[in-house]
Amino acid sequence: GAVVSQHPSWVICKSGTSVKIECRSLDFQATTMFWYRQFPKQSLMLMATSNEGSKATYEQGVEKDKFLINHASLTLSTLTVTSAHPEDSSFYICSAGPLTEAFFGQGTRLTVV
Amino acid sequence: AQTVTQSQPEMSVQEAETVTLSCTYDTSESDYYLFWYKQPPSRQMILVIRQEAYKQQNATENRFSVNFQKAAKSFSLKISDSQLGDAAMYFCAYRIAGSGNTPLVFGKGTRLSVIA
Numbered sequence: 001g002a003v004v005s006q007h008p009s010w011v012i013c014k015s016g017t018s019v020k021i022e023c024r025s026l027d028f029q030a031t032t033m034f035w036y037r038q039f040p041k042q043s044l045m046l047m048a049t050s051n052e053g054s055k056a057t058y059e060q061g062v063e064k065d066k067f068l069i070n071h072a073s074l075t076l077s078t079l080t081v082t083s084a085h086p087e088d089s090s091f092y093i094c095s096a097g098p099l100t101e102a103f104f105g106q107g108t109r110l111t112v113v
Numbered sequence: 114a115q116t117v118t119q120s121q122p123e124m125s126v127q128e129a130e131t132v133t134l135s136c137t138y139d140t141s142e143s144d145y146y147l148f149w150y151k152q153p154p155s156r157q158m159i160l161v162i163r164q165e166a167y168k169q170q171n172a173t174e175n176r177f178s179v180n181f182q183k184a185a186k187s188f189s190l191k192i193s194d195s196q197l198g199d200a201a202m203y204f205c206a207y208r209i210a211g212s213g214n215t216p217l218v219f220g221k222g223t224r225l226s227v228i229a
Binding site for chain 1: 219
């Protein structure tokens with residue numbers, strides 16, 4: 001079946017640095033990808049909608065300058081956490097696919113120290 | 114705005130028994146999809162079952178079935194013959210059906226424990 005691959009699966013970075021997370025659709029083209037954030041023992045919250053060739057759409061309360069999204073091709077969307085701080089530590093998950101089924105990446109556990 | 118409510122933060126079931134997880138949602142849309150996703154400790158999201166709102170027949174996937182009550186906006190998941198591998202976090206999710214791609218809206222989840 002269709003697969004969405006996310007990389008890295010985990011990353012530790014120093015406070016103030018930037019981290020890039022990649023989300024790839026391996027066997028289908030994705031004009032739209034979604035980025036979610038999941039805090040421990042909580043649900044997935046939509047951060048932004050990534051659109052190929054155009055600007056991302058961010059949910060209310062999500063800082064677009066902190067969470068930069070680039071969707072430069074039909075198979076790749078990237079989320080860059082800029083000037084990361086400990087409160088940005090979380091689990092980030094991307095998703096893509098048809099309306100009838102959303103395929104999820106493996107997720108990225110980000111720890112900012 | 115669409116919302117999804119899972120009123121059971123935790124549930125437990127004996128191995129081989131049946132358990133039902135509850136989910137209600139709120140929407141003014143007539144065409145949408147409902148899903149149950151499983152998230153094991155690996156945190157990989159796994160689709161368990163899907164229901165199209167326009168279909169009256171309840172979806173079934175092996176040991177998993179749903180009770181879809183559109184008028185009541187209820188979408189419960191029944192797991193029959195529970196197995197140890199069913200232990201996980203279960204999320205109910207809603208998605209508007211439209212011309213473009215739309216995000217999933219998730220409930221808060223139900224943690225299911227299976228007792229041997």
